[in-house]
Amino acid sequence: MQRIEEKKFNSLLKMIFEQIPVGIMQNFSYLIGDGDSKEGAVVDPGWEAEKILEIAKKYDLNIKIILLTHSDYDHINSVKDIVNATDATVYVHREEGDEIKKLGINKIKLLNDDDMITIGKIKVKVIHTPGHTPGSVCFLVDNKLITGDTLFVENIGRVDKPGGDATKMAESLKKLKKLDESIEVYPGHDYGSIHHSTIKHEKKNNFHMGG
Numbered sequence: 001m002q003r004i005e006e007k008k009f010n011s012l013l014k015m016i017f018e019q020i021p022v023g024i025m026q027n028f029s030y031l032i033g034d035g036d037s038k039e040g041a042v043v044d045p046g047w048e049a050e051k052i053l054e055i056a057k058k059y060d061l062n063i064k065i066i067l068l069t070h071s072d073y074d075h076i077n078s079v080k081d082i083v084n085a086t087d088a089t090v091y092v093h094r095e096e097g098d099e100i101k102k103l104g105i106n107k108i109k110l111l112n113d114d115d116m117i118t119i120g121k122i123k124v125k126v127i128h129t130p131g132h133t134p135g136s137v138c139f140l141v142d143n144k145l146i147t148g149d150t151l152f153v154e155n156i157g158r159v160d161k162p163g164g165d166a167t168k169m170a171e172s173l174k175k176l177k178k179l180d181e182s183i184e185v186y187p188g189h190d191y192g193s194i195h196h197s198t199i200k201h202e203k204k205n206n207f208h209m210g211g
Contacts, residue, residue: 015122015142016040016059019186019195023047025074026190030146033061034120041065041119042082043139043146044188046074049081065119068092069148069188070136071099079103091117093128095135111137129176131169132157138176144184145199151176151185153192153201156208173208 014035022029023046031052033040040061045052056063063086066079071092080103082088087107092100094110101108111117113128117139125140129150136157139146149157150172159166181200202209 016061017141017144018055020052020055021190022051023074023077027074028186028188028190028195030186031055031059031061032067032119032122032124032141033059034122035059037120038062039064039120041067041117041124042088043067044069044075044148045078045082047077049078049085052078052082053085062086063088065117066090067117067124067139067146068096068100069138069146069150070133071096072133072149075148075188076100076103080105083107093126093135093137095130096133097135113137127175129172131159131165131172133163134165134168136172140179140183143180143182144186145176145179146186146188147176148188151202151206151209152187152189153185153194153197154206155191156206157188177203177209 016033016035018031020029027046029045030043038060040063066088089107089109090100090105091109097110111126115126117124127138129136129138132149136150159169179199183199186196
């Protein structure tokens with residue numbers, strides 16, 4: 001019931017949502033904003049801070065928050081630049097907060113599973129999805145799920161590097177499979193046949209989400 005109420009609430013708002021291709025590794029950053037209050041958030045600013053900030057300026061957004069799906073360098077490479085330009089607070093799962101502190105950033109909010117973040121009046125739910133890294137999370141806003149390197153279009157993130165865990169990844173994918181099939185999937189990289197998909201598409205076309 002709570003999920004339905006949150007979805008209806010967000011749908012009534014003027015939500016700004018933009019997928020932004022950045023960098024040399026086919027990354028996606030994201031911009032989320034409340035069109036009324038003009039408060040905004042940047043998700044995973046891995047590269048091209050100036051490009052991201054120009055798009056935020058186009059919507060006249062005041063960037064208050066940086067949301068991180070995890071702390072791999074290609075997702076945080078431009079965090080310091082965005083912080084310096086906006087004085088935003090960085091939100092990251094508590095398992096990976098130390099990686100952000102190493103950047104010399106002090107305005108950090110540590111996240112837990114099921115936390116709720118507000119951007120103006122926009123509500124964003126935190127879903128802890130370890131496997132690619134211990135502190136990997138997905139962000140659910142309205143009917144859109146930003147999945148970082150947990151779930152790609154028709155594939156998933158690696159689990160064979162330090163911090164990766166195949167068993168935890170399997171549990172995280174089970175969690176995502178339980179979501180409404182109409183929810184749109186917005187990944188951390190442009191690795192699939194399309195830029196974004198749905199939970200239904202992934203259950204049908206992603207080997208790791210099948211069964």
